[in-house]
Amino acid sequence: xxxxxxxxxxxxxxxxxxxxxxxxxxxxxxxxxxxxxxxxxxxxxxxxxxxxxxxxxxxxxxxxxxxxxxxxxxxxxxxxxxxxxxxxxxxxxxxxxxxxxxxxxxxxxxxxxxxxxxxxxxxxxxxxxxxxxxxxxxxxxxxxxxxxxxxxxxxxxxxxxxxxxxxxxxxxxxxxxxxxxxxxxxxxxxxxxxxxxxxxxxxxxxxxxxxxxxxxxxxxxxxxxxxxxxxxxxxxxxxxxxxxxxxxxxxxxxxxxxxxxxxxxxxxxxx
Amino acid sequence: xxxxxxxxxxxxxxxxxxxxxxxxxxxxxxxxxxxxxxxxxxxxxxxxxxxxxxxxxxxxxxxxxxxxxxxxxxxxxxxxxxxxxxxxxxxxxxxxxxxxxxxxxxxxxxxxxxxxxxxxxxxxxxxxxxxxxxxxxxxxxxxxxxxxxxxxxxxxxxxxxxxxxxxxxxxxxxxxxxxxxxxxxxxxxxxxxxxxxxxxxxxxxxxxxxxxxxxxxxxxxxxxxxxxxxxxxxxxxxxxxxxxxxxxxxxxxxxxxxxxxxxxxxxxxxxxxxxxxxxxxxxxxxxxxxxxxxxxxxxxxxxxxxxxxxxxxxxxxxxxxxxxxxxxxxxxxx
Ligand SMILES: Nc1ncnc2c1ncn2[C@@H]1O[C@H](COP(=O)(O)OP(=O)(O)O)[C@@H](O)[C@H]1O
Ligand SMILES: [Mg+2]
Numbered sequence: 001x002x003x004x005x006x007x008x009x010x011x012x013x014x015x016x017x018x019x020x021x022x023x024x025x026x027x028x029x030x031x032x033x034x035x036x037x038x039x040x041x042x043x044x045x046x047x048x049x050x051x052x053x054x055x056x057x058x059x060x061x062x063x064x065x066x067x068x069x070x071x072x073x074x075x076x077x078x079x080x081x082x083x084x085x086x087x088x089x090x091x092x093x094x095x096x097x098x099x100x101x102x103x104x105x106x107x108x109x110x111x112x113x114x115x116x117x118x119x120x121x122x123x124x125x126x127x128x129x130x131x132x133x134x135x136x137x138x139x140x141x142x143x144x145x146x147x148x149x150x151x152x153x154x155x156x157x158x159x160x161x162x163x164x165x166x167x168x169x170x171x172x173x174x175x176x177x178x179x180x181x182x183x184x185x186x187x188x189x190x191x192x193x194x195x196x197x198x199x200x201x202x203x204x205x206x207x208x209x210x211x212x213x214x215x216x217x218x219x220x221x222x223x224x225x226x227x228x229x230x231x232x233x234x235x236x237x238x239x240x241x242x243x244x245x246x247x248x249x250x251x252x253x254x255x256x257x258x259x260x261x262x263x264x265x266x267x268x269x270x271x
Numbered sequence: 272x273x274x275x276x277x278x279x280x281x282x283x284x285x286x287x288x289x290x291x292x293x294x295x296x297x298x299x300x301x302x303x304x305x306x307x308x309x310x311x312x313x314x315x316x317x318x319x320x321x322x323x324x325x326x327x328x329x330x331x332x333x334x335x336x337x338x339x340x341x342x343x344x345x346x347x348x349x350x351x352x353x354x355x356x357x358x359x360x361x362x363x364x365x366x367x368x369x370x371x372x373x374x375x376x377x378x379x380x381x382x383x384x385x386x387x388x389x390x391x392x393x394x395x396x397x398x399x400x401x402x403x404x405x406x407x408x409x410x411x412x413x414x415x416x417x418x419x420x421x422x423x424x425x426x427x428x429x430x431x432x433x434x435x436x437x438x439x440x441x442x443x444x445x446x447x448x449x450x451x452x453x454x455x456x457x458x459x460x461x462x463x464x465x466x467x468x469x470x471x472x473x474x475x476x477x478x479x480x481x482x483x484x485x486x487x488x489x490x491x492x493x494x495x496x497x498x499x500x501x502x503x504x505x506x507x508x509x510x511x512x513x514x515x516x517x518x519x520x521x522x523x524x525x526x527x528x529x530x531x532x533x534x535x536x537x538x539x540x541x542x543x544x545x546x547x548x549x550x551x552x553x554x555x556x557x558x559x560x561x562x563x564x565x566x567x568x569x570x571x572x573x574x575x576x577x578x579x580x581x582x583x584x585x586x587x588x589x590x591x592x593x594x595x596x597x598x599x600x601x602x603x604x605x
Contacts, residue, residue: 006378015366090362097326097358099351269328
């Protein structure tokens with residue numbers, strides 16, 4: 001518990017935490033404001049689509065799908081940076097030399113990351129919805145749908161699924177950076193994996209649909225979502241059902257953490 | 272703390288390779304409790320590797336470690352709660368300040384308030400600055416502070432003097448001596464003989480992964496004692512013949528005046544040497560006694576690259592004039 005609290009404290013002060021949320025909110029705001037501008041000139045091409053993005057309750061789905069899509073990529077790099085720097089900076093060495101359990105240290109660190117992901121998503125969601133409301137006003141779209149009770153009712157479950165999926169992607173970045181024993185290599189490999197998987201999906205959809213990023217996407221794709229984020233095609237034919245995907249998300253999450261922990265347990269720390 | 276045999280730390284036949292590179296080749300250390308132990312060796316001798324094994328960062332290929340009186344094996348990490356260590360370079364979160372870094376370390380248990388160790392290492396005023404802005408010396412001091420945080424019974428410091436200024440080195444020496452005086456054991460590595468000579472009670476010299484000499488500094492200095500006499504060139508051979516029965520004698524060159532004879536004898540017997548020469552009518556124009564641990568260290572470690580698997584810096588004459596001198600040569604009368 002004390003390592004977890006300490007891990008949380010370390011992450012709160014960390015520039016990477018702010019940069020991650022800033023990136024997420026910044027890009028989301030950019031899209032929303034751009035949509036507002038496009039939506040104003042009703043004659044323009046794409047104006048209808050832009051207005052749809054800004055129309056509540058649909059905007060909830062858009063904001064969430066963006067956060068769970070692009071947020072996955074941000075989470076991969078964030079967690080890779082955290083895990084990698086433990087090796088690059090030699091701070092894991094400190095903990096081990098002080099008698100800390102390697103496995104517990106890594107798990108506590110990841111638990112802190114998972115909490116940070118939740119906080120980051122919550123902040124981004126609140127700010128994102130705020131910007132969406134402003135953007136809707138700019139475009140002159142009614143925001144009455146913001147209190148749509150149906151949507152609000154299914155929001156908690158969606159958010160929980162999304163958080164779980166983003167945490168799984170964080171675990172993947174965490175494991176990759178641990179294997180690479182380096183911050184930069186971990187971030188690089190994580191990003192490459194993310195886009196590589198999206199790309200491979202075009203050619204090998206039947207295999208890639210079981211891969212970590214694809215299952216993360218599928219697990220949050222519970223219907224209304226307006227096709228989100230990055231890295232690829234939503235719901236192709238033969239896609240996994242959201243619940244099957246959710247189970248696989250759990251498998252990847254546990255698997256990634258197991259790899260990270262086992263590797264750390266066995267590693268020779270010479271940094 | 273004190274074990275049946277009075278050792279805080281012992282290794283037997285410790286071996287460790289990195290891939291094909293053998294770093295430790297059967298290391299036997301015996302570190303008594305309550306002393307400052309100087310672990311002396313040139314670059315690449317295996318000092319840091321030893322520290323890593325003692326702190327569970329690496330595991331030995333063969334051999335055993337006894338830490339604070341009990342065998343130290345893979346599962347015995349909790350023993351390290353009583354050990355404070357600074358291995359290789361000090362490691363911190365650069366975006367946190369000194370105090371926050373100490374607090375992060377303390378998550379693994381601390382018994383001394385951070386403020387006190389900061390004071391001890393002279394970082395009080397800079398404790399709230401980010402470590403990214405610290406000089407090497409400041410990081411080193413923060414690293415030492417971190418090692419002291421758990422009030423350890425055994426302190427393992429890997430070349431702690433690195434990056435410290437002369438005042439810092441003196442202060443650190445004082446601190447370590449005080450710790451030993453209060454019953455703690457301090458195991459400190461260095462590649463500088465002079466540093467170890469003024470700091471340690473017991474010295475172990477490591478070269479190429481093996482312990483080549485271990486003992487109290489006093490005993491080692493005695494073993495390495497030399498008496499030097501300076502006699503007229505005409506009497507040199509007679510003097511040598513007289514002294515040879517006492518101990519090994521060699522002629523040492525001198526740039527000016529009479530030549531020197533070096534007798535490998537404990538320093539306390541200088542008068543005896545003088546008397547023996549005088550009794551046969553040979554009067555020394557100079558008499559010195561002292562120790563030559565440095566000679567030993569260089570002999571053990573330097574020379575034709577024999578001591579160090581890494582090799583060492585060799586003096587060469589870049590201008591191509593005169594003779595190049597290897598380390599360890601060209602020492603005049605001490
Ligand atoms: N991480 C490593 N990988 C490979 N070889 C290493 C590593 N660390 C040290 N060595 C080698 O092991 C030997 C001992 O190194 P080290 O213990 O660092 O010596 P010292 O601390 O006395 O300078 C050297 O030959 C060094 O090159
Ligand atoms: Mg070293």
